[in-house]
Amino acid sequence: MFKVIVVDPISEEGLKSLTDHEQFEVDINTGLSESELINIIDSYDALIVRSQTQITPPILDAAKNLRVVARAGVGVDNIDINYATKQGILVINAPDGNTISATEHSMAMILSMARNIPEAHRSLQDGNWDRKKYRGTELYKKTLGVIGAGRIGLGVAKRAQSFGMNILAFDPYLSSDDAKRLEITRATVDEIAEQADFITVHTPLTPKTKGLVNEDFFNKAKPNLQIINVARGGIIDEDALIKALDEGKIEKAALDVFTEEPANNTPLTQHEKIIVTPHLGASTIEAQEKVAVSVANEIIDIFENNNVLHAVNAPQMSGEVEEELRPFVELSRTTGEVGIQLFEKGPRELKIKYHGEIALDDTSLITRQLVMGVLQQDLGDHVNLINALVLLNEQGVTYQIEKNSKKYGFSNYIELELVNKEHSIKIGSTVLNGYGPRIVRINDYPVDFKPEKHMLLIHHNDQPGIVGKMGQILGEHGINIASMHLGRHSIGGEALMVLSIDDEASEETIADLFAIEGFQSINKVELNQSL
Ligand SMILES: NC(=O)c1ccc[n+]([C@@H]2O[C@H](COP(=O)([O-])OP(=O)(O)OC[C@H]3O[C@@H](n4cnc5c(N)ncnc54)[C@H](O)[C@@H]3O)[C@@H](O)[C@H]2O)c1
Numbered sequence: 031m032f033k034v035i036v037v038d039p040i041s042e043e044g045l046k047s048l049t050d051h052e053q054f055e056v057d058i059n060t061g062l063s064e065s066e067l068i069n070i071i072d073s074y075d076a077l078i079v080r081s082q083t084q085i086t087p088p089i090l091d092a093a094k095n096l097r098v099v100a101r102a103g104v105g106v107d108n109i110d111i112n113y114a115t116k117q118g119i120l121v122i123n124a125p126d127g128n129t130i131s132a133t134e135h136s137m138a139m140i141l142s143m144a145r146n147i148p149e150a151h152r153s154l155q156d157g158n159w160d161r162k163k164y165r166g167t168e169l170y171k172k173t174l175g176v177i178g179a180g181r182i183g184l185g186v187a188k189r190a191q192s193f194g195m196n197i198l199a200f201d202p203y204l205s206s207d208d209a210k211r212l213e214i215t216r217a218t219v220d221e222i223a224e225q226a227d228f229i230t231v232h233t234p235l236t237p238k239t240k241g242l243v244n245e246d247f248f249n250k251a252k253p254n255l256q257i258i259n260v261a262r263g264g265i266i267d268e269d270a271l272i273k274a275l276d277e278g279k280i281e282k283a284a285l286d287v288f289t290e291e292p293a294n295n296t297p298l299t300q301h302e303k304i305i306v307t308p309h310l311g312a313s314t315i316e317a318q319e320k321v322a323v324s325v326a327n328e329i330i331d332i333f334e335n336n337n338v339l340h341a342v343n344a345p346q347m348s349g350e351v352e353e354e355l356r357p358f359v360e361l362s363r364t365t366g367e368v369g370i371q372l373f374e375k376g377p378r379e380l381k382i383k384y385h386g387e388i389a390l391d392d393t394s395l396i397t398r399q400l401v402m403g404v405l406q407q408d409l410g411d412h413v414n415l416i417n418a419l420v421l422l423n424e425q426g427v428t429y430q431i432e433k434n435s436k437k438y439g440f441s442n443y444i445e446l447e448l449v450n451k452e453h454s455i456k457i458g459s460t461v462l463n464g465y466g467p468r469i470v471r472i473n474d475y476p477v478d479f480k481p482e483k484h485m486l487l488i489h490h491n492d493q494p495g496i497v498g499k500m501g502q503i504l505g506e507h508g509i510n511i512a513s514m515h516l517g518r519h520s521i522g523g524e525a526l527m528v529l530s531i532d533d534e535a536s537e538e539t540i541a542d543l544f545a546i547e548g549f550q551s552i553n554k555v556e557l558n559q560s561l
């Protein structure tokens with residue numbers, strides 16, 4: 031049984047797949063303070079939020095069993111993603127469930143602002159009939175600047191085009207082909223500031239977008255500019271906005287979102303040139319149901335099938351992709367496990383190479399598996415696919431990836447090199463058609479073995495009789511040899527022997543083996559499981 035807690039108001043209808051599921055117990059407990067949530071969070075496997083509840087490091091520290099934080103909506107700025115990642119907690123969102131509602135709300139804000147609807151409504155309710163004061167502006171043939179042309183930004187652009195508006199858009203990811211197809215003109219932030227009559231922002235709030243619209247921007251703006259923010263408070267610098275309105279540098283603003291929420295009786299909510307709504311962009315019956323259905327179904331899929339569709343802090347994973355990559359996934363973790371056990375001191379750098387067909391795939395999952403294999407030796411089960419790269423960085427180990435689609439003797443080849451100041455070691459592995467995963471290189475030795483649970487890697491001189499002596503000693507210690515592979519540079523030179531044995535070799539066994547003349551070093555390699 032998995033326990034899920036819902037801490038913000040979410041459509042209960044939309045959560046039905048989860049609440050009706052026999053494997054899940056769902057508690058709805060909204061409006062908790064941070065300390066109240068800290069007191070109860072350790073018994074939950076998954077947590078569902080909207081934008082109200084801040085998911086802070088102390089909450090994540092207390093969440094000893096938490097595997098997933100699910101955001102029933104788009105913006106994840108209320109969740110400390112870096113901390114969740116470090117703790118190995120998966121964060122997912124529902125990226126498209128509220129797109130239409132937020133798009134329509136943006137249009138409602140633009141139209142309300144252009145035609146003074148909230149002010150005129152209030153005035154009429156106060157008993158006035160003032161037609162002159164509330165004269166508005168047409169959208170037709172005006173220029174709309176869209177900053178952030180993603181789902182909502184492009185949705186607004188499309189609707190504004192149907193009003194006859196020209197669209198300028200700034201988004202680093204908007205290609206010229208897409209812009210052409212959508213009849214949108216790509217522009218810089220400055221060009222938008224200088225040319226737009228209306229501006230709407232639809233980026234996430236990030237260090238880069240915080241204050242993207244600022245005093246400098248307003249200094250370049252046209253005096254008739256009307257600007258809206260239905261994305262996140264802070265993308266438009268709030269002090270600069272008030273100053274620009276007060277100094278008549280721009281005409282009006284419409285805000286659905288604020289740096290501090292709830293925003294009650296603030297200079298922004300009370301300003302006569304700003305119309306406001308209390309973060310209502312996603313507040314429709316339809317959007318709330320869609321985001322709830324999305325997170326509920328995804329939580330079930332994660333716990334039942336390990337499928338992750340909308341990961342915020344992990345590579346996308348699905349049963350299908352994993353099935354396709356399964357031999358590589360297991361091989362790469364094992365390659366990491368073997369590598370770290372052959373490397374005596376801690377590595378400072380990992381050099382990862384993908385050659386052949388595998389280089390054409392998205393290898394992010396495989397890289398994380400390699401790193402997990404390396405780190406789990408020292409950090410244990412705490413390391414998972416979510417936090418592997420963060421923990422590697424915390425250990426002071428850098429990594430680099432090289433990809434080359436040219437074949438390297440095999441149709442696919444993965445190489446892990448562990449490096450520190452004193453030495454380095456290379457482990458090469460592949461998946462052989464019909465034979466499965468193999469380790470095919472250790473440093474300069476060509477080898478060919480299937481990694482098994484208990485192994486010994488022995489550097490020795492290539493001389494007659496050595497194998498017999500070794501078999502005898504292992505036999506005396508009651509250890510059966512499952513397989514043996516030899517790799518050497520030249521006859522009579524240095525050689526490498528890889529033994530798979532049925533039981534773990536004790537220190538005593540290894541000491542006895544080491545006494546054999548010609549044995550130079552023995553590395554015991556213990557895997558979590560055989561491949
Ligand atoms: N008011 C509400 O209730 C409400 C509802 C839904 C979404 N939102 C907010 O709207 C925002 C956009 O949502 P979306 O669904 O369109 O997301 P999206 O991911 O589809 O689009 C965001 C776009 O912003 C672009 N972008 C990122 N950094 C940028 C930068 N520095 N400059 C320009 N563009 C940049 C991205 O390339 C992307 O195209 C999010 O912050 C979300 O939280 C608010």
Ligand SMILES: O=C(O)[C@H](O)COP(=O)(O)O
Nearest residue numbers: 080081082103104105312
């Ligand atoms: O990012 C979002 O999805 C919106 O801001 C909606 O937030 P809400 O779920 O708190 O309404």
